[in-house]
Amino acid sequence: MSATVVDSHRRPRCGDGLVSRRARPAGATGRWGAIRHDWQPQEIRAIHDTPLLELVFQAARVHRQHHDPKEVQVCKLISIKTGGCPEDCAYCSQSSRYETGVDAQPMLDRETVLGIAQRAKEHGVSRVCMGAAWREVRDNAQFERVLEMVQAVKAMGLEVCCTLGMLTEAQARRLEAAGLHAYNHNLDTSEDHYKRIITTRTYQDRLQTLRNVRKTSVTLCTGGILGLGETVRDRVALLQTLAALNPHPESVPINILSKVPGTPLGDQADVPFDETLRMIATARIVLPASIVRLSAGRARLSLTEQALCFMAGANSIFSSETGSMLTQAVPSPDYAADQQMLTMLGLKPREPLRAK
Numbered sequence: 001m002s003a004t005v006v007d008s009h010r011r012p013r014c015g016d017g018l019v020s021r022r023a024r025p026a027g028a029t030g031r032w033g034a035i036r037h038d039w040q041p042q043e044i045r046a047i048h049d050t051p052l053l054e055l056v057f058q059a060a061r062v063h064r065q066h067h068d069p070k071e072v073q074v075c076k077l078i079s080i081k082t083g084g085c086p087e088d089c090a091y092c093s094q095s096s097r098y099e100t101g102v103d104a105q106p107m108l109d110r111e112t113v114l115g116i117a118q119r120a121k122e123h124g125v126s127r128v129c130m131g132a133a134w135r136e137v138r139d140n141a142q143f144e145r146v147l148e149m150v151q152a153v154k155a156m157g158l159e160v161c162c163t164l165g166m167l168t169e170a171q172a173r174r175l176e177a178a179g180l181h182a183y184n185h186n187l188d189t190s191e192d193h194y195k196r197i198i199t200t201r202t203y204q205d206r207l208q209t210l211r212n213v214r215k216t217s218v219t220l221c222t223g224g225i226l227g228l229g230e231t232v233r234d235r236v237a238l239l240q241t242l243a244a245l246n247p248h249p250e251s252v253p254i255n256i257l258s259k260v261p262g263t264p265l266g267d268q269a270d271v272p273f274d275e276t277l278r279m280i281a282t283a284r285i286v287l288p289a290s291i292v293r294l295s296a297g298r299a300r301l302s303l304t305e306q307a308l309c310f311m312a313g314a315n316s317i318f319s320s321e322t323g324s325m326l327t328q329a330v331p332s333p334d335y336a337a338d339q340q341m342l343t344m345l346g347l348k349p350r351e352p353l354r355a356k
C-alpha cells in the first residue's frame with residue numbers, strides 16, 4: 001500500500017483543501033483521520049475504549065493517511081543544564097525539592113553539546129532536543145549560550161528543539177531567529193489532575209508559553225506523562241486540550257512515568273502496557289498529522305510492545321549514547337539497540353528537516 005505522506009509542519013487548518021481530502025470516513029469509524037479541533041470528551045473516550053486490536057487497526061489506518069509508516073524519527077535529548085530546578089514537578093529527578101541523587105550541575109559548554117549532537121547524527125538522529133532544568137528562561141548570558149548552541153546544532157543539518165521552561169514571546173522570537181525548529185513544553189496531564197502534580201506554576205501558565213511559541217514559526221512539541229495517578233478521564237481531557245489547539249502541536253510526546261526514588265511519585269504503580277498502547281492509538285486518531293513520540297519509559301517496553309506502538313501510530317523515539325534520557329534516573333535504549341530494532345522491524349530513521 002502506498003502511504004500518503006503529509007508534511008507535519010504545514011499546520012493544516014480545518015477547511016483547507018488538504019484537510020478536506022483527508023477527512024474521508026475511515027470505514028465504520030466515521031470521520032477518523034480528519035483534522036479536528038472540536039473533539040468532545042465522550043468521542044475521545046469512545047475511541048480510547050474501542051476493543052484493543054480494533055483500536056490499533058484503526059489508528060494504523062489513520063497513521064497511513066498522514067505519515068509514511070516505514071519511518072520513525074530518532075531524537076536525542078541533551079541535558080545542557082542538569083538539576084537544581086526550583087519547581088516541584090512530582091515526577092522529576094531534577095527538582096531541588098527532592099533527594100534523588102541528581103545534583104545541580106553547571107551548564108554544558110558549546111563544544112560538549114556539539115560533540116554529543118555530532119555523534120547522535122552519526123547514529124541516525126535527526127532531531128536534537130536541548131533541555132535545561134529551569135523554571136523559565138531568563139534574559140542572561142546562559143540564554144545567549146543556548147542561542148549559540150541552537151545556531152550551531154542547526155548548522156549541522158539537524159532539527160533543533162529546546163525545552164527550557166516558561167518562555168515569553170520575545171524569547172521565543174529570539175529562539176526563532178537563532179533557527180530553532182521546535183519548542184517542547186509538556187502539559188503533562190489534564191488541567192484537573194495537574195494541580196496534584198505541580199503547584200509552582202499553573203496549567204494556564206503552560207498554555208501561555210505554548211501561545212507565545214505559536215506567535216513564531218517555531219513548531220510546538222507538547223504532550224503528557226502516563227502513570228501520574230491520573231484516571232482515563234484525565235488522559236482523555238489531556239488529548240482534548242491538545243486537539244483543541246489550532247493548529248495541532250506538530251509533536252506530541254507520550255511519556256510513561258519513570259519512577260524516581262525520592263520523588264513524591266517514586267512508588268507509583270506501573271502503567272500496564274495496554275494502557276500505553278491505547279493512549280498512543282487514541283493520540284494518533286485525535287491528532288492525526290502530529291508526530292507521536294514514544295518517549296520516557298520506553299526502556300521498560302519489550303521489542304514486541306514497541307512494535308505494537310509503532311503499528312498504533314507512534315513515529316518517533318528518543319535514543320541515547322549513555323543509556324539514559326535527561327538524567328540517569330530515566331533510562332533509555334541506546335543507539336545500537338535502537339538501530340537493530342528499527343532494522344528488524346523494517347523501519348528507517350526519518351531524515352532531518354524534510355518537511356521544511
Ligand code: SF4
Binds near residue numbers: 087
Ligand atoms: S520537570 Fe522541568 S520544571 Fe519540573 S522540576 Fe523537572 S526540570 Fe524543573
